[in-house]
Amino acid sequence: MRLSGLPVILVAIALRAGIPLLQGQQSIPPRDPSAPQLPQSAPSVPTFGAVARAVVLDIAVVDAEGRPVKGLMEGDFTLLEDGARQTLKSFEEHNSATLSNADHPPKLPTNTFTNDVASPNRSASTIILLDALDTSIQAQMYAYEQVSRYMKHVPPGTSMAIFDLDYGMHLVQDFSSDPQVLLDAIKSKRSSPRLGFCESGRPDCQRRRHDLLVEGMRELGSYLSGIPGRKNLVWFVGVVPHEIYGTGIGNPFRDRFDFVDDLSQTNDLLTLNRVAVYPVDVRGLIAPSGGGETHIGLRVGYQDDSLEQVAEATGGKAFYNTNGLDGAIAEVVDTGSNYYTVSYTPTNNNWNGEFRHIKVELDKRGYSLEYRHGYRARNREAQEERHLASVEKKKSSGRFVPASSTEPVNRPDTAPQGNLQDAMSFGAIPSTELIFTASLTPAAAVQKIRKKDTLPPDNYLGREFESKPFREYTILYATDIRGIDLKQTADGVRHGQVDFVAVLYDDRGEVVNSLISSASLDLSAPTYRRLAQSGFSVSQPLAIPVKGNFFLRLGVRDAVGDRVGAMEIAVDQIKLGVAGAGQTLAP
Numbered sequence: 001m002r003l004s005g006l007p008v009i010l011v012a013i014a015l016r017a018g019i020p021l022l023q024g025q026q027s028i029p030p031r032d033p034s035a036p037q038l039p040q041s042a043p044s045v046p047t048f049g050a051v052a053r054a055v056v057l058d059i060a061v062v063d064a065e066g067r068p069v070k071g072l073m074e075g076d077f078t079l080l081e082d083g084a085r086q087t088l089k090s091f092e093e094h095n096s097a098t099l100s101n102a103d104h105p106p107k108l109p110t111n112t113f114t115n116d117v118a119s120p121n122r123s124a125s126t127i128i129l130l131d132a133l134d135t136s137i138q139a140q141m142y143a144y145e146q147v148s149r150y151m152k153h154v155p156p157g158t159s160m161a162i163f164d165l166d167y168g169m170h171l172v173q174d175f176s177s178d179p180q181v182l183l184d185a186i187k188s189k190r191s192s193p194r195l196g197f198c199e200s201g202r203p204d205c206q207r208r209r210h211d212l213l214v215e216g217m218r219e220l221g222s223y224l225s226g227i228p229g230r231k232n233l234v235w236f237v238g239v240v241p242h243e244i245y246g247t248g249i250g251n252p253f254r255d256r257f258d259f260v261d262d263l264s265q266t267n268d269l270l271t272l273n274r275v276a277v278y279p280v281d282v283r284g285l286i287a288p289s290g291g292g293e294t295h296i297g298l299r300v301g302y303q304d305d306s307l308e309q310v311a312e313a314t315g316g317k318a319f320y321n322t323n324g325l326d327g328a329i330a331e332v333v334d335t336g337s338n339y340y341t342v343s344y345t346p347t348n349n350n351w352n353g354e355f356r357h358i359k360v361e362l363d364k365r366g367y368s369l370e371y372r373h374g375y376r377a378r379n380r381e382a383q384e385e386r387h388l389a390s391v392e393k394k395k396s397s398g399r400f401v402p403a404s405s406t407e408p409v410n411r412p413d414t415a416p417q418g419n420l421q422d423a424m425s426f427g428a429i430p431s432t433e434l435i436f437t438a439s440l441t442p443a444a445a446v447q448k449i450r451k452k453d454t455l456p457p458d459n460y461l462g463r464e465f466e467s468k469p470f471r472e473y474t475i476l477y478a479t480d481i482r483g484i485d486l487k488q489t490a491d492g493v494r495h496g497q498v499d500f501v502a503v504l505y506d507d508r509g510e511v512v513n514s515l516i517s518s519a520s521l522d523l524s525a526p527t528y529r530r531l532a533q534s535g536f537s538v539s540q541p542l543a544i545p546v547k548g549n550f551f552l553r554l555g556v557r558d559a560v561g562d563r564v565g566a567m568e569i570a571v572d573q574i575k576l577g578v579a580g581a582g583q584t585l586a587p
Contacts, residue, residue, distance in 0.1 A: 003420025068338035135238030226432025232336035434565035485561030
């Protein structure tokens, strides 16, 4: 199989009650007090998925001066879906006065790592995205200056993260409520402006810009999935691409990328994860003049319309034709920290994938409402039913793995696609759809294979490294089984599949080694209860050359739910002679 252009091997594991996990590893023992706390799944939020069938909606209410309106009651709101009135199942007001400082996770033991992001304020957080694509260098410099200006007077306790987008999506600064940390990040080389990518307006350039935007937003949506509460995405952008693939003006993301409703078929990452987009036109005030007045007016009108559609669809607000960009951030932080969250179970039970329109009315005059105006009623049960049908087919054909089978089977297979493929790219931002920890234990001895000898089992070093000294590292993944999408058959057994992926890159981004362990889960009720209490872990060996500068990309994927967690570790961060949590050093 191939991942990022180089070989990957698949290890298949069948998990049953009392069966070892990998290569003789015994079933999960009681928790070691020295081991790290296994990641806990975030409290389940009802979404329009296959089970809950509930829609969650954040609503910001502002007065005529743009100030948030507080103290409204459930009875003040009326919600319609495709014209039919809906009954609210929950109602909650979020107030900036109740926001607390960011939570700090406990310090992890040596050689133990996690993709869990330090939780920002649990009600609302803000993300700054500086988009260098299709943006002149002058506009970029102005946007950076305005963001830096805002950081000098950001309200205390405001949790923010900073990203930029050029030829990829880059994490400049993870969530922090320290204004000085945020300001230093903006001024650092990590956030240096790039040249505009598509100023020429050529169709091929526009398509490339469009594809980079799609991929970047997918990565960002996946990263934000593990962050609780409402996320306010302030998107500083020059020009949103339109007339792509002959679709005409208006919606810049049709066909390949419907920004909210389709998002490249990645489970509506932005809307499902409560991300409200606030596009900000970094060109500031635009005053048409001379003979090009009509042409410029049309172009500006198309851009404004595109920004409005993106904002309206996600529950945000567009800012354009203004020089007060720092004021736009301040308004977003204020509005996005004071809002209402409602949920309802749609009266329409036909989940046929069609777009449904939402309308919220307020029993008070003089106020404006910001919320997403619809969603696509996807039927995820179809994918889940196909998985269960595959399990039943294996049972009826006699190919179902018997309980006595304990040895993993090595075989070439097809590399995972979609979310996992993107998440495992070198340098990609972390993915937090699934939270996990990984503890790494380096072997004491260095190995070297003679040219005529074969590599040890599960060692897939690239050819140029096969004859060079290497050290084997044992990776112990731990995740919460309750966060895995498991489907139950009539016999009470829960079925699913989890992929554990390790890819080793050199500092040029070339793959040096890679391995996939695929765990087929068929869990009886007692086994599920035991794993839910003790945690679900799988170990994996990986050979890493002794000499060189290497980076280890680790990922976990729920194959049925198509949710991914991923992180990247510099190998020089792993201390020799120290066992990772939950492991012991070999004698």
